[in-house]
Amino acid sequence: MKGLVIEEFEKPYSFRTDLPTPELEPGLMLVKMKVAGFCHTELLVLDGEYHSQLPMIPGHENVGVIAAIGEAVTGFNVGDRVGVGLFRKAC
DSSP: OOEEEBOSTTSOOEEESOOOOOOOOTTOEEEEEEEEOOOHHHHHHHTTTTOOOSSBOOOSSEEEEEEEEOTTOOSOOTTOEEEEOOOSSOO
């Protein structure tokens, strides 16, 4: 998996091509991101203001396509385009 990663506070993002694909847990979906916003929250995380656990892939304003669906997920199909408003392990 590819992604931009914050590995150190106050340093540029690292572009990585060797990230493991997350394993699906029940109730979750895997979304292949197509577009990701960069907002003030990401800047605060990058600056270390939230004392987030590193390394991390930031982002909570994303649009992508569902790549896989975990058990107990209803109302979505692989290939659906979705928007994601999510804070997970960021702050």
